[in-house]
Amino acid sequence: MVEIVHLIGMALFVGTLLLLDMGLLGVAMRRQPVSQVAAALAPWTWGGFVLLMLTGPFMFAAQAAKWHDNPIFWIKMLLLILATVFQLSVRRKIASGDPCLRPAAAKTIGAISLILWIGTALSAKMMEFV
Amino acid sequence: MFSICQWIYQTPLSIAIRESIWVYPILDVLHCVGILLVAGTIVVVDLRLLGFGMRRSSISSVIGQVLPWTLGGFGFMFITGSLLAWSEPVRLYRSLFFPWKLVFLALAAINALLFHYGVYRGVRTWDSASLTPARARWAGAVSIVCWICVIAAGRAVGYETT
Numbered sequence: 001m002v003e004i005v006h007l008i009g010m011a012l013f014v015g016t017l018l019l020l021d022m023g024l025l026g027v028a029m030r031r032q033p034v035s036q037v038a039a040a041l042a043p044w045t046w047g048g049f050v051l052l053m054l055t056g057p058f059m060f061a062a063q064a065a066k067w068h069d070n071p072i073f074w075i076k077m078l079l080l081i082l083a084t085v086f087q088l089s090v091r092r093k094i095a096s097g098d099p100c101l102r103p104a105a106a107k108t109i110g111a112i113s114l115i116l117w118i119g120t121a122l123s124a125k126m127m128e129f130v
Numbered sequence: 131m132f133s134i135c136q137w138i139y140q141t142p143l144s145i146a147i148r149e150s151i152w153v154y155p156i157l158d159v160l161h162c163v164g165i166l167l168v169a170g171t172i173v174v175v176d177l178r179l180l181g182f183g184m185r186r187s188s189i190s191s192v193i194g195q196v197l198p199w200t201l202g203g204f205g206f207m208f209i210t211g212s213l214l215a216w217s218e219p220v221r222l223y224r225s226l227f228f229p230w231k232l233v234f235l236a237l238a239a240i241n242a243l244l245f246h247y248g249v250y251r252g253v254r255t256w257d258s259a260s261l262t263p264a265r266a267r268w269a270g271a272v273s274i275v276c277w278i279c280v281i282a283a284g285r286a287v288g289y290e291t292t
Binding site: 003004007008010011012014015016017018019022028029030031032036037040041043044118121122125126129 | 155158159162163165166167169170171172173174177182183184185186187191194195196199278281282285
C-alpha cells in the first residue's frame, strides 16, 4: 500500500520532471519557454517528491535489514543525493528564464538530470535482482 | 481460456523468455521504468484538463506536444507487457489482480477514445477557456483514477510471484 503511493509519487515526480528535461533537451515541449514549463509543472514535481520522501523511509523501515545489506540500495541513495543536489542547484537557472541559458547548457542540464533520476529509479528496480 | 493460456505457455517464444536469464528481467525493468515515461505525459494532460498546470498553454497545445510521446510510450509498454504476459500465461490466468489490470487498461482506453472523438472534437471553442467543459474534466479525472489502478494492480501482480 505504501509502495503504491511511492509508485504514484514516482510517476508524478519523474513524469513531470521528464517533460521538463525534454524541454531542456529541446526534443519536446518546444512551444513555450522552458521556464514556463518548469513553473507550471513545479508544484506537481514537488508534490511527487514529497510523496516519495514520505513513503520511502516507511518502506525502508519495513525492510531495513535486507536493504541495508543490499549494495544496490546504497547506490540508489547515492544517486538520489546527487540528483537532488543537482536539481536544487540548477533550479534557479531554469526558472529565471531562457535568455541567460545557452542551448548547450540547457541540454547538458537536461541530460544530467535525466540520467541521475532515471538512474535512481533504475537502481530501485534493480534492488530486486540482488 | 485456460487451454489458450496453456497453448501459449508451450510456444517457443514463451519458453525462450522464461528460460533466458536475461530476457525476462530486462523486459521487467523496461516495463517498470517505462511507467515513469508514459505516466508523466498522461498525468500532465489530465491535470491540464482539470485545470491544474500548464494553464497558459491551450489544451490542444499541451496535448499536441505530448501525444506522440504518450502513444509511443503506450506502444512500448504494450509490447513489453505483452511479452512479459506471453511468458507466463497460466500464472496470470490464475492471478487475482491481473484481470483487474486489464479491466482498468480497457477503461482507460475507452475513456481516452470517448474524449478524443467526443468533446475534444470541439476543442477550438474551449481551448483556452478558464474552465474546461465538464466532460473534459471528467475524462481527465477518470483517466487519472484508471491509470493509478492499472499501476496498483500491476504492482500487486508483481508481488504474486514471491
